[in-house]
Amino acid sequence: MSAPTAQGQARQILDMNAYRPGNGQSRPVERRLANLGAASVLFYRQPIEMVGAEGAWMIAKDGTRYLDFYNNVPSVGHSHPKVVEAVSRQIAQLNTNTRYIVSVVDDYLEALKALLPPELSNVMMTCSGSEANDLAIRVARAATGGTGIIVTETAYHGNTALVTEVSPSALKRGSLPEKVIAIPPPGAAHFGEDIAGGFRASVEAALAEFGRRGIRPAAFLADSIFSSDGILADPPGFLAPAVEAVRAAGGLFIADEVQPGFGRTGDAFWGYARHGVTPDIVTMGKPMGNGFPMAAMVARPDHLEQFCADVGYFNTFGGNPVAAAAGHAVLDVICEEGLQENARETGAHLLAGLRQVAAGDARVTDVRGAGLFIGVDLADEAGRPDPAFTVQVIDAMRAHNVLIGAAGRYGATLKVRPPLCLTREEAERFIEAFRAALAG
Amino acid sequence: MSAPTAQGQARQILDMNAYRPGNGQSRPVERRLANLGAASVLFYRQPIEMVGAEGAWMIAKDGTRYLDFYNNVPSVGHSHPKVVEAVSRQIAQLNTNTRYIVSVVDDYLEALKALLPPELSNVMMTCSGSEANDLAIRVARAATGGTGIIVTETAYHGNTALVTEVSPSALKRGSLPEKVIAIPPPGAAHFGEDIAGGFRASVEAALAEFGRRGIRPAAFLADSIFSSDGILADPPGFLAPAVEAVRAAGGLFIADEVQPGFGRTGDAFWGYARHGVTPDIVTMGKPMGNGFPMAAMVARPDHLEQFCADVGYFNTFGGNPVAAAAGHAVLDVICEEGLQENARETGAHLLAGLRQVAAGDARVTDVRGAGLFIGVDLADEAGRPDPAFTVQVIDAMRAHNVLIGAAGRYGATLKVRPPLCLTREEAERFIEAFRAALAG
Structure with a gap:
């Protein structure tokens, strides 16, 4: 810690x-x-x-x-011409919210979902990765009944009040709340060569500490390329035992794909896939619209229902047809090129x-x-x-x-x-x- | 309450x-x-x-x-042609973040600031009104050292974890946290004809209740047209005594202009101006980019410094040149038409x-x-x-x-x-x- x-x-x-x-x-x-x-x-x-x-x-x-x-x-x-064209065309035609059906939006959501594990079939579109992670933490808490969140010690997951609490790298002073534990990054020197085992041990130590604090875990939240911790990619698969450990304790694994998603790691479209794990919740942002402000949280329907029973959630700009057009163009370009x-x-x-x-x-x-x-x-x-x-x-x-x-x-x-x-x-x-x- | x-x-x-x-x-x-x-x-x-x-x-x-x-x-x-043209032109040329200087962005910020009280000279651009209100609450807490927030009983201020706490209309079950008090809307029947006096009395009752709870007030957060409470506009000026009361207790007044801003109320460009008050913080969103996802929080430099001393805040999409171009076109159209x-x-x-x-x-x-x-x-x-x-x-x-x-x-x-x-x-x-x- x-x-x-x-x-x-x-x-x-x-x-x-x-x-x-x-x-x-x-x-x-x-x-x-x-x-x-x-x-x-x-x-x-x-x-x-x-x-x-x-x-x-x-x-x-x-x-x-x-x-x-x-x-x-x-x-x-x-300034990719395909994205520019898609945004320019759609914004001249229709830009509204998800209270109406617009086929462009569902075409995009289906194209996106085809790239994700089939059980993660509900998408909540937001404007930023911060909003997506803010939602993901609340969905995980509603779904598990737990509140504890495990992150890595130089993690960054966004800028809202809630996600700043799970972003140790954003804190200039003060300390993390009791419900958040920051663990050493994968491969921290004191674990030697066994990166997977060492990282699992860190997660288990955090779970034990939550036990001492009387806090039930809700989720382990990680960017699978560990960008803010210094880009820690190898060996592929090292994440799996840590994910197993948090699940065994009743928590979820939230894959923050804002950094590694959309093909960046080369080996797979999503960063988590390099590690052979299936997340419970996936969040994404930055490259999703190539600069058009858009992001998303993807979850299982049963997890989402728990959250929606507590709170009425609506995102005015989230899932607008211009974002959908931009996002669809990005997926097309990644594939075509x-x-x-x-x-x-x-x-x-x-x-x-x-x-x-x-x-x-x-x-x-x-x-x-x-x-x-x-x-x-x-x-x-x-x-x-x-x-x-x-x-x-x-x-x-x-x-x-x-x-x-x-x-x-x-x-x-x-x-x-x-x-x-x-x-x-x-x-x-x-x-x-x-x-x-x-x-x- | x-x-x-x-x-x-x-x-x-x-x-x-x-x-x-x-x-x-x-x-x-x-x-x-x-x-x-x-x-x-x-x-x-x-x-x-x-x-x-x-x-x-x-x-x-x-x-x-x-x-x-x-x-x-x-x-x-x-689909206003001026906004469509501005977005289409800028997105084809440059779309980046505020780590670089782009004159389009500062041109817009200056045009926006010219419409606001001169002391509110620092703008934080975000993607949504929710992000802007999430920031505003934290800035008010950092600036005052207090934590209590007063809102109206059917208020809605957005969808992040923090702003959901100050949005009673979003709660399906559960209760408001101790730091949030919801007061009756202006003109609630039990105050009779004296709307200004009655609303001030409601704010004072909430301040007294915070006193009993041992909580210092941070802000009174209100949409000056009280949209979610049922659109309560008259008489102009009724808000001033309530704002005085919260200031006298050391709290700030945050004007949530997401609904009444940008000329909608006819009498003034901002809703608060109808009431003859100068807010400490102004937030805005929805109509700001006519559908391009953008929003902002505007504050005094000394208030912002307090917040920035605690937390490193960066918004990837906030203040991008395409948003600035959209926002500037909106201001131009409001004026020209x-x-x-x-x-x-x-x-x-x-x-x-x-x-x-x-x-x-x-x-x-x-x-x-x-x-x-x-x-x-x-x-x-x-x-x-x-x-x-x-x-x-x-x-x-x-x-x-x-x-x-x-x-x-x-x-x-x-x-x-x-x-x-x-x-x-x-x-x-x-x-x-x-x-x-x-x-x-």
Whole structure:
């Protein structure tokens, strides 16, 4: 069980490269800060003004083209013409709520459900992954009668009041509520080589602690690629014993697919499928509409009935026909352009290239991942995670026209997460930029 | 202080006209139910399949054109060409998050802020009014150090876990948490004619009850047109003493403008402005993007800083340039087409016409409202609120090609809420349909 204040520290480190008000900033930066104030989240100490984007590239106002390895929302490629066309066509025709039947919506829901376990047959459409996870926790609590939630220690599951409680990485101060226990990520050093067994042991320790607190478990909530914990993908299957343990205690497994879903891991369409588990609830978001605000929670009808008996739930924008059109176009593009296969193949090429760089530089201590989601650990001369060096590399990558961010407990893991349409040439370009950034 | 179970009853009544599974439903209905399950919210016992919409009209698959008096999202008119054009243009060019500067976003935020009190200078963009209210409650708690929230007894403020707690009308069973007190709506019968004084007394009683519970107040959260409570608009100004009372006790006033905002009340751009009060926090949603999923919370920089010191908040889709383009187009259309003025004038015409109908039918016990937001109370022969009769009128209106819903504690208030582009002819048509529906 980690101390949340440690997570607060991790958060501070992750924020090291964020913009802070000061002298000498440009007018656009001052303007943004006046508009968003303390809630401003500008990236880079000298933020970038963007004017366009296409494929894997973003275009700044000064004409610079940046290779986007950071944003996993425009997953089929920025400004993809098929998604643009679908949104433009539908919004001109009909945009309403789910109080009426619109065939576009049910066509999409059926296409989406065909990709999911058949028992998860009810979909609740929302506007954001946060809303989807907020719902999932309540559905799990209503279905089990328990309240305890297990997450990993640098997890991030969204921004509502409820999901902030299960997102240790968002806490700057304070501690997790009694009903939430954060466990070490899979592969935490003290478990040695047995990642599956070690992770199961962590879940069982949390369940035992809930027992001592007199709290019944409701769910184990995990992003199966463990993005915020530093991208922990291997070995496939390690998640299964942990899921078994929570089920044996009466809890559900909620798969948060906001990060690994929609083909990103290459091996499977959903991250959980790499681990051979069937979740009780699946949530999804970010890449679902390639930037059109949409997300969903998928559950079993009997679980959903319990929740709906307590509360009348309606989401005004959730499941509108424009979102459905965007989402359907995304599924079509992933299939037609073979983006899951591309994630696997170009991802493998990228991983191999980055490992080659690592072999020649002791400061790159690990390169791991699945498909087009790769984590690269950076360390100091003594082999300790080095967030300051990571920020230096991120800045140097920017100077080489590559956008990339960091993750992990120490903020010392590069989060390599380009659009799924990435070409082999673009992967090469990234590897060269990384090599150059390391060279200073 | 109302018993939340009474609100559960109100909710059941409001649901009376909702679709329930059964025999003889069409294939599209069965399909929808298979997709959404218990979370299905289809309107009418025989739901309508829609294929298009324009202006104040929705077009069903069978070719029937319905006058839409129910949905206040497409507030400048369904499929408005200016909004369609703005979304289509921006989504083809750049759709990203607020980690980068995009001038379209700050142009919009400045246009929006120009319509708000100057001290509320920081905007947090979200995807839904629920997310905005979820944030507002947390900002108010962080800013005041208090936790108590006062709402009205049939209030609805959204669907996240936190805002469901302050939405008595969403509760089907269970009770409000200790930190939330629901007060009678303005003008509740037991206060007689002094609406302002009576409502202040209700707020003061809730503050005294918080005192007994050892809870410090954080905020009074209200929709200034009291939509869910049955549309309570008059007299303008009645809200001011209640706001004074909560401020005197150290709490904030959060104006939930999801319903009355963006010109709907005719007298002012925001609902709170009709009451001559300046809120501490303003939230907005539904009509903000005319259907593009977007919402916002606006606050004072010092209040926001308190919240941001505790939690790192980032909203992936919130404040994206496509939402900004949609929102800016909405502001432009409201201004260029004089929609606030139209809401005032066409609304007054509609109100007068409905009062004329009421004068000739004892079952129409009250007609009240502001601009294009009007409540019509329906009663039985003895003058008691009659939800069954209301459902009958709603069904009959549908037969006359008008879509309308109900609100209020008893579900016996017609919620008259057409798009702001409503013409005088369309208003006349509604009045005639209402007259015909009453005639049976």
